[in-house]
Amino acid sequence: MSNNRKTYAGRWLQDGFNIFVNELKLIFHDSGVLLIFGFAGLVYPLLYNFIYRDGVVDEMPVAVVDLSQGSYSRRYIREFDATRECAVAYDCVSMAEAEKLMADQKIHGILYFPPDFDERLARMEQATVSTFADMSTFLYYKNMTMASNLVMLDEIHSIQAEHYAAAGYTGQDAAALIEPVGYDAELLFNRPISFTMFFVYMAMMLILQQVMFYGSSMLAGTLREEHRSFARLTADLSGHGMGRVVLGRGAAYFVIFLCLGMYGTLLIPGLFHLPMHCSWTDVLVLLLFFVTDIIFFSFTWSSLITRRETVLVLLLAVTPIAALLTGFTWPTANFPGFWKAVSYIFPTTFGVRAYMNLCNAGTLSAIAPEIIGMTVQIIVYYILASMAVYIEGKVIERKDMKKEAAL
Secondary structure (H helix, E strand, C coil), rough: HHHHHHHHHHHHHHHHHHHHHHHHHHHHCCHCCCCCCHHHHHHHHHHHHHCCCCCCCCCCEEEECCCCHHHHHHHHHHHCCCCEEEEEEEECCCCHHHHHHHHHEEEEEEEECCCCCCHHHCCCCCCCCCCECCCCCCCHHHHHHHHHHHHHHHHHHCCCCCHHHHCCCCHHHHHHHHCCCCCHHHHHHHCCCCHHHHHHHHHHHHHHHHHHHHHHHHHHHHHHHHHCCHHHHHHHCCCEEEEEEEEHHHHHHHHHHHHHHHHHHHHHHHCCCCCCCCHHHHHHHHHHHHHHHHHHHHHHHHHCCCCCHHHHHHHHHHHHHHHHHHCCCHHHCCCCCHHHHHCCCCCHHHHHHHHHHHHHHHHHHHHHHHHHHHHHHHHHHHHHHHHHHHHHHHHHHHHHHHHHCCC
């Protein structure tokens, strides 16, 4: 009995290896798949990092419309111009003039002071300063908001100090009234608040998932168009062959995407000097889970692909959804219940968060919930991928039997 078990185990490994070699041959003989793996997997990480290599905009040109012309507004403008984010490039007499400059793309923000700004502050009433930002890019809005908020907080302290001084409070007494509880804000991992720090980390993981899915789906669609299928491999295998087909094919992609993953998550950040507060071995552990997850995810959903060109349509529809559901632009706690449930379909939901947390926190313990999430996905998608092979094999078998009966 042990000989039979060894024989079956040896045959199982041999079959898996043959399927592994066969899958590599299919991949390297399909120019479209090679283009996706080579171009998207290797060029996109470089492209994104070149585009967002700075991640910040300094000295953004801004126009000022000061209808108050008082000491408070002039001091505000002077401090606003001294910030790193913005530079006062034009002093306009009306909003119409400032709007014309923004329409001509000479400025990307407007700072507006109403006529009663200084008068209201002098009467110790609430005054309003308005900001307008060019929303063609998020960075312009961020600069305008940050610069104005920082100056506003400083101005509030200065105005309060003046009012308390007039009332007879000076020195430590005035400071205690203005700021009864002292605080110090420190951005540990992204001091310049760079767009690169959170977008590129998301992009690196999303590229791996999308390249894997579209490449494997294109290959699956091509085979089905030619009336071939991976499910036909089970006919020549002893026992239950679904597991060997899924694992054998998966091993071929695992070798390729582990290399692509190390390139995108280790080499590229090092090349562009992105901060990584973790060791390369921790990233490798993450990749072992994530690459396995995206492989079984792709095998499961590619079972629905019957035509090669279908993948290109899905590329446009699924990519932005998968990116937004990672939570890199919107807190996941604010997701509606439906979209939170949909986010659990994609490996990037856990992979992106794990990679960002790992690069920032630097320990595997910090990404334990994400590792557990990916492990659950791996188990579920492996079962679904095996079932898809089994069902498709049965369908093909029945079709073949009907053809033979018709003959």
